[in-house]
Amino acid sequence: MLGKKMFFIPAFAALFACAEPKYVIAQETKRENAFQSQKATECELRFRNSGYCLLWQWEKMPTSTEPGSLTFKIVRANALDDSPVPVNLDLAPALVLWMPSMGHGSSPTIVEQIDTGTYRAKNVFFIMPGDWELRFQIKDGSTIHDEAVVSLII
């Protein structure tokens, strides 16, 4: 009899246990002066196939109601001194916002070229807080030739 009670009481308590909210305040993932790297060989983020270095920084942080923008450069190492050399791509880069845990994206971004190997992504808007990926892709239509992925928490 006691054995049954010892099983059923904890099982009932576990089943009907109230949810325990653990809130966090959304933290700004500020990223500044990313373009001041002196050597492309010390690059933190690379495209998977080409090995090109990706440098990026927020231009305007998105909020829960307003889209933001970011700028990015795709560079390679100079053969003489490893200094960053902008790469002139044949294909247009794209930026996809993806939430891996929920399995969905967000609003489409607009990428425009500013200079050789230098781009601005506008309409960067996260539909909800959480863990997101910035997927910088080099695409030909729907075919992805190369990709560099940045993980962030919004």
Place this chain on the structure above:
Amino acid sequence: MMRPWFLLLSSLVFAPQSSWAAACCGGGFAAPSIIAGDEKAQLTTSYSYTDVVIDYVDSRGIWRQWDEHQKVQTLKIEGAHVIADRWQAGFRLPILQRSRINESHSGLGDLSFSFGYEYLPDWSYNPIRPKGIGYLHLTLPTGKSRAESEIGGLDCFGNGFWAIGIGTLLTKTLGRYDTFGSIEVHRSLPKAVSTRQVQGTLEPGFGGQFGLGAGYNLRSFRIGGSVTWIYEDPVKIHGPSPSNGLPERYATAVISLSFLASQEWAGTLSYTDQTVFGDPINTSLGRTVAFQLQRRWNR
């Protein structure tokens, strides 16, 4: 003459479970349309309004909240009909509208069909043995899946996969009290996708729900409550940008007040809260108010 509170239980146990689905971005598996009582047929229409109060709960159980939340309105028609002595068939047709700030999208959710068999009949009114209905539940992907959405899920209104489920509903009336329990396992099938954001194959897995509920009946009224725990396997993405996804888990608590206007007509007002029970992960949580009107035809 059947007791009125038995009539209320018989067709309203599944009523509040219209809010099983995860609050955000489609997802979730629809509840089947089942006749739990002795009716020949029933037709139900319902309207619900959901406020997504917790935008995201991560895999560590951390709750995140913004000032602006998604709102979901759902209009649903569902029906069921006895097709042989202990066999029944049903359908469910939801239409949803999702809104956030100034953006709003509406469309058809996942259409589903169910086939039920009363394997534990209540002919003898046994004081202990419950009535049991087993069912097969087929979901058509008429609603867009989360991954297919190119605007962050505002335009996805269902699970978005072909899915087949098997489950059972057990009910028991004890005087003025009634109880029910339900359990279901389902399997969603892979599909190929090609959008600007994702290319490849989406591979969902198994999912399931387990629910318990009870009610108290007084004259033509029934006040009831239930809790349903829901689990969904991760949706893996195979393609140029692969992803393993993460499992989703949450619990839906419902309180409801039903009124039996006549032998043919009943109405239910319900409040659903996904923030009360369970240990949610990788999901959004909402609160829902719903009204349901039901017409039934007795045998």
